[in-house]
Amino acid sequence: MQSVLIALCALLLSMGSAQAERLKDLVSIQGVRSNQLIGYGLVVGLSGSGDQTTQTPFTLQTFNNMLAQFGIKVPVGGGNVQLKNVAAVSIHADLPAFSRPGQTIDITVSSIGNAKSLRGGSLLMAPLKGIDGNVYAIAQGNLIVGGFDAEGRDGSRITVNAPSAGRIPGGASVERSVPSGFAQGNSLTMNLNRPDFTTAKHIVDQINELLGPGVAQAIDGGSVRVSAPLDSNQRVDYLSILENIEVKAGQAVAKIIINSRTGTIVIGQNVRVQPAAVTHGSLTVTITEDPIVSQPNALAGGETVVVPRSRVNAEQEATPMFKFGPGTTLDEIVRAVNQVGASPSDLMAILEALKQAGALQADLIVI
Incomplete structure (x- = not known):
């Protein structure tokens, strides 16, 4: 019965709409997720760009503890040792879902002391722990650093990217798998990447149409529960x-995103403007200083002095007024703004004024 059901679903999936999106691009399965790991270790083999142990005593302490594990005892007073080729680092990685012992994952290594660069260094064996304190992976390997740092004797210095951080592809070996609730229970919960009631309804309708009524149920606008085999x-x-079912996603809420730092403006779909008339001009005031020298005659008893002279000029652009009709669309907004020749800063002011006037039917978000 199960094989017949799968064959029937595969046949019906081939008839999906080309304008729809795959279900796997809209949802994630609850319980199927990555887990963050973190660790601490030492990077060695640096070319004099490591930590200054007088300012980072934990680097020397970690180094001494490592030597003690190999039966090497640092003499009393060894705290004055300068380890210029060693750096203390933090290590973090993401443990993907369904990872099994023996598999490898990528790691990122970052300096936590005052090391100038980790280029050319090697990470010594370090455990990576989860939030529960258990060790899930062991990290070790040679770093790949994208940045570099160079300094001259006269104090001049150049830095490209961040030489104090690097990555090790496949630098950690998984030692323990994370339990997953994927195979538990008789149902699965799909969480929408972008919660939307319309999208949730379309998912439920599409699954029930393929597999029968009652197979899928909407929990809320962000989750759908689906019956699943044991x-x-x-x-x-x-x-x-299921993940290859094509579903028509609901349209997003009308939004306008403004980045005031970069001048980037993104106008989303379904943005509408109520009837409004807009004009936007700019006044430019220019002040220039053109001092003149006042010099007395040859037989006069005066002194030569500099007399200040200022010139003030004001120019105002003759910007035409444009009118928005009822239900103006995104295309009409862009066309009207382009005709006026407004800059990004001008457009920000226009959109903010329209929002304050109640003529802009969209959420105005400034980041």
């Missing part, structure tokens, strides 16, 4: 069918 192998086949 057998883990059948559940994988089942999800491979």
Whole structure:
């Protein structure tokens, strides 16, 4: 029965709409997620660009503890040792879902002391722990650093990117897997990447149309519960069918995003403007100083002095007024602004004024 159901679903999926989106691009499965790992270790082999141990005593302490594990005891007073080729670092990585012992993951290594550069360094074996304190991976390897730092004897210095951080592809070996609730229970919960009631309804309708009524139920605007087989192998086949279902996503809320630092303006779909008339001009005032020298005659008893002279000029651009009709669309807004020749800063002021006047039917978000 299960094989017949899968074959039927595969046949119906081939008839999906070309304008719809795949379900796997709209949702994520609850319980199927990555986990963050963090660790601490030492990078060695640096060319004199490591930590200054007088200012970062924890680097020397970590180094001494490592030597003690190999039966090497640092003499009393060894705190004055300068380790210019060693740096203390933090290590972080993401442990993907379903990772198994023996697999490798990428790691990022960042200096936490005052090391100038980690270029050419090697990370010594360090454990990576999860939020529960358990060790899930072991990290070690040679760093790849994209930045560099160069300094001259006269104090001149050049830095490109960040030489104090690097990555090690496949630099950690997974030692423990994270339990997953994927194979538990008789249902699965799909969380929408962008919660939307319309999208949730379309997902439920599409799944129930393919698999029968009651298979999918909307929990809220951001989650959909779907009945699933108990057998883990059948559940994988089942999800491979569901994630390729094509669903028409609901349209997003009308928004205008303004980045005041970069001057970037993004006008989303469904932005509308109520009837309004807009004019936007700029007044430019220019003040120039042109001092003159006042010099007395040859037989006069005066002194030569500098007399200040200022010139003030004011220019105002003759910007025409343009009118927005009822229900003006995004295309009409862009066309009207382009005709006026407004700059990004001018457009920001126009949009803000329209919002204050109640003529802009969209959320205005300034970041």
